[in-house]
Amino acid sequence: MNAFFVLIVFLSFILQASYTSIPLLPGVLLLLYLFKRAEWVFVFALVLGVLLDIVLVRKIGISSLFFIGFLTIISIYERKLEIYTKEFVGIVSFLGGVGYLLILGESNVLLQAGLGSLMSVLLFLCVKRWFAKSMIAL
Amino acid sequence: MKQKNSFLPVTVICLVIASLLYVFAPRGEGFFSVLNLIIRPVLSPFGALGTNRLSELDTVKAENRKLLEKLITFQTIIIENNALRDQFQTTYPKSNLLVPARIIGGQSLVALVNSFEVVILDKGRKDGVVVGQAVVVGKYLVGKVERVGEYGSRAMLVGNPSFSLRVKIIPKDLEAQTVSFPLGLLKGKSAGQMDVENVLLSEKISVGDMVVSVGDEDENGIGIMPDLIVGSVGSVDKKPSALFQSAQISPGIKLSNKNMVFVVTGAQR
Numbered sequence: 219m220n221a222f223f224v225l226i227v228f229l230s231f232i233l234q235a236s237y238t239s240i241p242l243l244p245g246v247l248l249l250l251y252l253f254k255r256a257e258w259v260f261v262f263a264l265v266l267g268v269l270l271d272i273v274l275v276r277k278i279g280i281s282s283l284f285f286i287g288f289l290t291i292i293s294i295y296e297r298k299l300e301i302y303t304k305e306f307v308g309i310v311s312f313l314g315g316v317g318y319l320l321i322l323g324e325s326n327v328l329l330q331a332g333l334g335s336l337m338s339v340l341l342f343l344c345v346k347r348w349f350a351k352s353m354i355a356l
Numbered sequence: 357m358k359q360k361n362s363f364l365p366v367t368v369i370c371l372v373i374a375s376l377l378y379v380f381a382p383r384g385e386g387f388f389s390v391l392n393l394i395i396r397p398v399l400s401p402f403g404a405l406g407t408n409r410l411s412e413l414d415t416v417k418a419e420n421r422k423l424l425e426k427l428i429t430f431q432t433i434i435i436e437n438n439a440l441r442d443q444f445q446t447t448y449p450k451s452n453l454l455v456p457a458r459i460i461g462g463q464s465l466v467a468l469v470n471s472f473e474v475v476i477l478d479k480g481r482k483d484g485v486v487v488g489q490a491v492v493v494g495k496y497l498v499g500k501v502e503r504v505g506e507y508g509s510r511a512m513l514v515g516n517p518s519f520s521l522r523v524k525i526i527p528k529d530l531e532a533q534t535v536s537f538p539l540g541l542l543k544g545k546s547a548g549q550m551d552v553e554n555v556l557l558s559e560k561i562s563v564g565d566m567v568v569s570v571g572d573e574d575e576n577g578i579g580i581m582p583d584l585i586v587g588s589v590g591s592v593d594k595k596p597s598a599l600f601q602s603a604q605i606s607p608g609i610k611l612s613n614k615n616m617v618f619v620v621t622g623a624q625r
Binding site for chain 1: 363366367370371373374375376377378379381388391392395396461462463473474476480503504505508509510516517518546
């Protein structure tokens with residue numbers, strides 16, 4: 219599962235840094251938080267955000283602040299909600315995508331956030347199917 | 357499973373670091389510019405994917421663009437002649453300092469299908485690039501610089517929904533005595549498309565007319581210079597009941613097969 223997540227994070231970063239404005243990283247970080255539940259996910263969010271801001275010539279720290287805030291809100295509400303469902307992943311990654319795009323002042327917010335959310339749900343279903351045994355421990 | 361409480365110190369530390377970066381290093385100077393120099397070559401091959409697809413059709417289109425460039429030069433000369441005849445004064449030719457910049461990344465909704473709405477260039481503050489400068493290819497305006505880093509910059513392209521510019525529409529069958537042209541506001545739409553809006557209903561515009569910039573440079577010569585070609589009129593939306601007419605614009609140039617653009621620094625104007 220670790221190798222799979224490394225690959226997904228790397229691909230999402232490359233795509234978002236070089237090709238598309240669809241918010242892929244909020245969804246990927248959400249999945250990473252859900253399936254790993256470790257402190258380093260926050261550190262990872264900080265580093266990824268800074269790197270993304272550097273390569274896309276944005277104000278450095280804006281993406282990191284959003285990613286960490288996003289993960290913090292999820293960690294606050296995780297006990298009140300059923301988080302290992304595709305509905306939760308879909309809605310939260312959609313809201314995360316909308317927030318991220320609004321902060322950056324991007325266009326086509328709803329469409330892009332919808333596509334990002336769809337990809338997160340697909341990844342979530344893949345992880346659930348392929349790594350079911352690893353998930354029992356969670 | 358880790359307890360939620362153990363996340364709190366790490367979360368707070370990360371938030372503090374991110375806030376400090378946001379407040380004290382928003383422009384990405386020093387260490388971050390060096391980091392950018394290291395990361396960029398890694399990402400560069402990905403950003404260049406999908407370019408260099410020169411086919412026979414592309415060659416014909418390139419020749420057509422050159423002919424259009426000559427046409428607009430000819431039309432500009434006619435306009436200048438008219439001005440000379442009317443006011444007995446001349447406009448001195450201006451020379452611009454162009455900084456060649458390589459496209460090292462770009463963003464759009466679906467980058468492989470649509471043209472980019474934003475591109476990342478490998479030239480930044482160190483090369484004299486500042487916010488607001490025009491980005492051109494030949495005589496075609498492709499966008500303007502919206503953010504600048506030490507070694508890189510981010511340019512918003514003309515097809516970006518946030519892009520707007522005052523333009524004039526030059527008829528394809530220009531007559532020598534023409535002195536004024538329809539004015540309008542160019543606005544980018546999604547997927548790299550553009551519209552010219554707020555054109556007076558009394559003005560005559562038709563398919564094939566050239567759309568060129570009016571110019572919005574400041575006193576330092578920073579901004580978009582006049583008479584840069586944006587595209588041509590693709591279709592006209594004219595309703596007798598409306599106050600204004602609008603037109604859909606076909607882009608003059610597509611960046612899909614370009615690796616290099618030029619930033620008009622205006623330093624030697």
